[in-house]
Amino acid sequence: MRFQLIDEQQALRAAVRDVVGRFLSAGPSWLVAARGGAAKGHSPAPLVDRGLWSALGELGVFSLRLPEAEGGAGLGLPEAVLVFEELGWALVPGPLVATHLAAGVVPGAATGEAVVAAADGSLVEWLDEADVVMPGAEGAVAMRSVDPLTPVHRVPAPARVEPVAVLLTAAEQLGTAGRVCGLAVQHARTREQFGQPIGAFQAVKHLCAQSLVRVEVARAAVYAAAVTGDAVDIAAARLLADEAAVRGARDCLQVHGGMGFTWESEVHLHLKRAWVRARRGGGGTESEELLAADLAGSAS
Structure with a gap:
């Protein structure tokens, strides 16, 4: 199968990299927090960069697959994959997938005004930083995470993963x-x-x-x-x-x-x-x- 991105897909990917790149060039707050915590000999308090989160919402990252009638872009999985590839490339922290899936269900998720956490299998990431926690995360217990920028909790009953x-x-x-x-x-x-x-x-x-x-x-x-x-x-x-x-x-x-x-x-x-x-x-x-x-x- 031969893949060739169309102009609109290339523009979308470039737009995401540009927005994220501006925050990275200014010194990402999450990396600063990690360094500060390491200097003190302990893990830093996790930090969702709310400014970047709002910028991603304004760009349409979370509402990407919502129908245009509901305020989304009406795009599909191929475009979402391109966007999330860029977010992974830039090491952007936060419950990106959970917030994206909550768009259209949780008020504020689509626009980046709300940070949404959800159980993904047996884990919940960013539980304490979230504005909204989806059902299935009840009884979650905090765990020590190998990644100082991704706090995790374990849930007693693994949730079904879409x-x-x-x-x-x-x-x-x-x-x-x-x-x-x-x-x-x-x-x-x-x-x-x-x-x-x-x-x-x-x-x-x-x-x-x-x-x-x-x-x-x-x-x-x-x-x-x-x-x-x-x-x-x-x-x-x-x-x-x-x-x-x-x-x-x-x-x-x-x-x-x-x-x-x-x-x-x-x-x-x-x-x-x-x-x-x-x-x-x-x-x-x-x-x-x-x-x-x-x-x-x-x-x-």
Whole structure:
């Protein structure tokens, strides 16, 4: 299947990157908070950047798939995937998927005036920061999160996960995978050892090349699943995107060496975010079982 983005889709993706880029260039508040907490020897209080949240709402990120008659853009899953890929690329924190799915249901969600949290499988992210918590998060217990910018709670009864939520998580993972691949290549070109860029060494070349292959395979799967909307296609895309994000971030950290763990670097935050996303509902064993059942049915 050959994918070619139309002009409107390219413009949408560019608009999201522009809006997010303006906040990043000014110094993202969530990264400042993370560094401040680390300097004091403890995790920082999580922070949803309300200014960015409102800007995303004004841009139509949350109302993207709402009908025009309801104030939305009337677009589909392919456009939503492009948007969430950009948000993952930029490491934007907050319950983006939950708020997007709540548009048209929760007042203020579509415009970015409300931050909405929801149970996703056995986890709820950003529970204490949310203005509205969807049903299913009752009895949630706080857990220590590996990502200092994504607080999580565990719910006693895992909630059913919509295929759209699984796909949008895959899109975020795809964005992370693309970002860390680019960071690894950039560092390999500029960092020198023994009088030459480290990218000249075969081991580093292999890490970067393998990362790129995983990104492109995952991208094809995620885009295809956005077109078909099929649950099995979404499961396959999620598995590939999780692998591309987690392994890509680990390899990027390997390329950067010790400096990748410092608070001046965003590399370790991408890895931690990818780990947390991979624990959301619809990934791992759940997607594997869905694929296995489909294959078994086809064989019989």
